[in-house]
Amino acid sequence: MPSHGALPASDVTRALAGVLVLLVVLGALGPPASAQAPGPKVTITGLVDNVTSWTSNLSTVDLNYARTGDTEWYARTRVRPDITAEVGTTKFVLSLEIDATWGQTGATDTTAPNRNGTTSSLDLNTDTLGNIELRWAYTEFDVPLVPWASRLRLGAQPFATTYKPSTLATGDFAGAHLTTTLTPAMKLNVTWAQVEEESTGPPDGFVRGEDYALIASVEATPLTGLSLRPIYALFVADGVTSGAARQARGGLGTSTTNYPGGNAEWRHTIGLDARWRSGGLALEPTVFYQWGEREVTPSAPFAGSGKAAQERSAWFIDFRGGWTAGPLLVEAAVIYTTGNRASEDIRSPRQTVRYYEPIDTDQGFFTTWAEIWAKGIEDTINIMYATASGLNPGQAIGYDKYGLVRLGARLSYALTSALTLRGALSANWTAEEVDSSSTLAAATGLTPGDFRGDSSYLGTELDLGFQWRWAPGLALDVVGAYMWAGNALSQTAVTSGTGAVSNGRDPQDVMTVVWRVRYTF
Numbered sequence: 320m321p322s323h324g325a326l327p328a329s330d331v332t333r334a335l336a337g338v339l340v341l342l343v344v345l346g347a348l349g350p351p352a353s354a355q356a357p358g359p360k361v362t363i364t365g366l367v368d369n370v371t372s373w374t375s376n377l378s379t380v381d382l383n384y385a386r387t388g389d390t391e392w393y394a395r396t397r398v399r400p401d402i403t404a405e406v407g408t409t410k411f412v413l414s415l416e417i418d419a420t421w422g423q424t425g426a427t428d429t430t431a432p433n434r435n436g437t438t439s440s441l442d443l444n445t446d447t448l449g450n451i452e453l454r455w456a457y458t459e460f461d462v463p464l465v466p467w468a469s470r471l472r473l474g475a476q477p478f479a480t481t482y483k484p485s486t487l488a489t490g491d492f493a494g495a496h497l498t499t500t501l502t503p504a505m506k507l508n509v510t511w512a513q514v515e516e517e518s519t520g521p522p523d524g525f526v527r528g529e530d531y532a533l534i535a536s537v538e539a540t541p542l543t544g545l546s547l548r549p550i551y552a553l554f555v556a557d558g559v560t561s562g563a564a565r566q567a568r569g570g571l572g573t574s575t576t577n578y579p580g581g582n583a584e585w586r587h588t589i590g591l592d593a594r595w596r597s598g599g600l601a602l603e604p605t606v607f608y609q610w611g612e613r614e615v616t617p618s619a620p621f622a623g624s625g626k627a628a629q630e631r632s633a634w635f636i637d638f639r640g641g642w643t644a645g646p647l648l649v650e651a652a653v654i655y656t657t658g659n660r661a662s663e664d665i666r667s668p669r670q671t672v673r674y675y676e677p678i679d680t681d682q683g684f685f686t687t688w689a690e691i692w693a694k695g696i697e698d699t700i701n702i703m704y705a706t707a708s709g710l711n712p713g714q715a716i717g718y719d720k721y722g723l724v725r726l727g728a729r730l731s732y733a734l735t736s737a738l739t740l741r742g743a744l745s746a747n748w749t750a751e752e753v754d755s756s757s758t759l760a761a762a763t764g765l766t767p768g769d770f771r772g773d774s775s776y777l778g779t780e781l782d783l784g785f786q787w788r789w790a791p792g793l794a795l796d797v798v799g800a801y802m803w804a805g806n807a808l809s810q811t812a813v814t815s816g817t818g819a820v821s822n823g824r825d826p827q828d829v830m831t832v833v834w835r836v837r838y839t840f
Contacts, residue, residue: 357407365400365414365840372697372833379435379705382759384808384826394421395437395699401455412476414455418699419447435706436699454491462497469499478679480510480534480550481592483605485713486637487552488512488534490563490681506538512678514554514561528557528580532564532678536592544596554586554678556613563679566709569665569720570757570766576618582626584613586676590635599643607635609675615668627668633657635675635716646733651726652688652745658722661754661772665720674720682713688727689745690782690800690831697833703802709764712747718777718807719765722750729782737788741798747777748807755809755824768811776805778829794837802829 371394378384398417403410420434423442429449439450457474473495478488492512499507515530536550554564558580559573565584567573578584590607612628634657641650656675663670677684682702685693692712694702704710709719717723729743752772757765784798808826 360405362403362405363400363840364403365398367399367838367840368395368397368835370395370397370697370833370835372701372831374701375830376827377691377701377703377705377829377831379700382704382707382761383810384804384829385824387827393434395419395434396421396441397699399454409458409460411458412455414453416452416454417450418452419450434700465499467499467501469497472496478510478512480508480536480552481605482546482548482594483592483603483637483639485680485683485686486592486605486635486677486716487550487588487607488532488678489683490679492532492679494531504540508534508536508538510534514556514564517557526558526575526580528560530556530560530564534678546594548592550588550590550592550607552588552678554584554588556584556586558582560584561679562708563681563714565676566711566715566764567707567762568674568709568715568764569659570763571615571666572618572763574762577616578613579616582614582616584611586611586613586631588678601641601643603637603639605635605637607675609633609635613672617666617668621667624668629665629668629670629672631672631676633673633675647730648732649728649730651728652685654685654723654725654727656717656723656750658717658750659720660751661721661767662770663720664767664770672720674717674722677716680714680716682711684713684716685725685727685745686713688729688743689780690743690798690833691780691802691829692725692745692747692778695782695800695833696784696796696798696835697831701831701833703829707759707761707764710759718749718753721753721775721807724748724750724775739786741782741784741786743782744780746779747805749775749777751775753807753809755806756811759810765810774806774809777807778805778826779803792839794839796835796837797833799832800830804828 373392375390376384378389396419400415402413418437419439419441420437421441423440424434425440428442428447429439438452439447441447455475455477457472457476459470459472462469462471475491475493476496477491479496480488494512496510501507512532514532515527517527517529518525532554534552536548539547559575559578565573571577588607588609592605595602609631611631614626615629616626617624636655639652641648657673659665659673665672683694687695689695690701692703694713702711702713708714725745725747727745731739731741733739752775754767754770755773756768759765780800780802782798782800786794786796788794804826809824
């Protein structure tokens with residue numbers, strides 16, 4: 320007799336036989352082996368960046384834009400090779416990355432305080448260990464036995480969810496992505512991202528929950544040059560979650576103090592991403608509405624009130640356009656996200672969250688449109704509030720809980736086929752006035768002071784530069800940027816990772832100059 324819960328041997332045999340029959344049938348329905356196995360092909364593509372930058376008052380460590388004399392000049396090397404192995408229509412992609420500063424910055428070559436955005440240092444003899452990062456490792460193939468042409472991608476891979484990057488989910492994830500071509504003018508896209516894995520769960524003391532994202536969209540091309548992409552995204556978290564998906568804002572942290580195991584979040588985002596091309600004119604509107612709720616266990620001043628569900632309701636609008644006339648390209652951007660007023664304390668579970676929160680931007684929102692308020696040529700660290708995710712404009716898409724209003728413009732002019740001049744201008748405000756008596760800390764964002772809004776002007780940035788492509792695959796980019804600081808950057812105190820506290824009432828302007836030599840292959 321079999322033990323309780325076990326299958327009889329005959330049942331196991333029949334099950335195995337059924338699996339084998341199914342495999343034989345699928346093999347018979349597929350194309351001949353000779354058609355499935357053409358010769359393998361391996362290609363290597365990628366880039367190598369060597370960058371040096373000088374900054375003044377970027378304040379990446381102390382987060383204090385009122386303290387003068389904060390200057391830095393450093394250099395780094397970034398290598399990103401993508402290895403693609405193909406057999407017919409099936410391919411495997413392995414993407415690696417090395418980010419290393421010139422000169423040792425930590426106790427060892429691979430330990431803190433390596434500069435944020437890099438993982439290692441190249442010092443004397445440069446024999447650095449453990450500095451290769453794995454970005455992608457996925458297999459992509461045609462799905463058999465379905466009525467529509469479908470491609471499935473499995474493994475560690477880049478997001479492919481919106482036309483405009485870093486508005487909802489951009490960067491890398493582990494999971495699956497399916498694209499099904501329903502008609503020549505319509506595609507269905509479904510992405511499953513496993514953000515965290517519960518494994519054995521809280522009963523075994525495991526703190527991670529079952530966190531995931533599901534993103535579905537339909538790509539439609541009703542007219543020549545017009546592409547519409549309605550999107551729905553669901554993000555689910557249990558307890559603490561990835562810092563890419565949830566940031567500290569308004570005095571509310573992201574640790575187990577406020578999000579212990581069992582505190583769930585359900586975040587829904589729905590909207591439209593679109594693009595239109597007609598001759599030299601291009602328009603790219605994006606509109607999202609976000610709603611849902613998250614269970615928060617409040618800390619001071621609401622400690623002891625118990626776990627409660629906090630509602631969410633926010634809008635994100637991003638409208639960009641461009642016009643090309645010969646060697647001239649002119650572009651403009653208008654961006655708006657809702658926010659909470661200074662008087663609204665989001666540490667209280669009764670307060671509705673009104674700021675937009677993307678799933679993952681990889682700190683890339685508005686990238687290439689600015690050098691200080693976004694990632695530009697120096698795309699690892701030269702960005703405002705790089706170490707405070709809730710205020711980092713490339714990650715949070717907004718300033719703490721206060722939302723964002725941005726007007727941007729950029730232009731480029733090709734003097735020759737090898738030399739292009741570039742310029743950009745962006746002005747930034749918060750959607751709601753900032754309580755400038757707040758205290759800033761990377762772990763909690765802006766903790767309210769007197770709950771009164773004082774200013775919404777964050778600052779205006781001007782960028783001027785050029786690109787010179789002097790040899791095949793080689794390009795030199797040089798840009799200088801100046802940001803006139805606004806009063807909304809004022810804070811009563813700024814606390815840094817060093818524990819220092821200093822006056823932050825008079826924000827100073829920010830400057831940077833960046834040189835980059837890029838080799839693409």
